[in-house]
Amino acid sequence: MGKIGERLGLAPATLSFHLKELAHADLVTTRHEGRFIYCSANFATMNGLLAYLTENCCGRGTTFVPFCAESREMLGVTSKLG
DSSP states (O other), rough: OOHHHHHTTTHHHHHHHHHHHHHHHEEEHHHHTTTTEEEEHHHHHHHHHHHHHHHTTTTTOOOOOSSSSHHHHHHHHOOOEE
């Protein structure tokens, strides 16, 4: 199990299901290297989603401030699954 699964305490099959859904929504990107899959947050898409939700769901006139940092290593969101 990779770092994401360890941190979240998820079974590998459950984690795989959710990561595939996030990848389908373009919220994460995956890179295959041998038998490992490296997952990274897609911050541009996440910020776009937050902007949309802020504008359309959280009330009009609120200001969107990007929350997602551009540095994946800083947040430790790159994980090796295997």
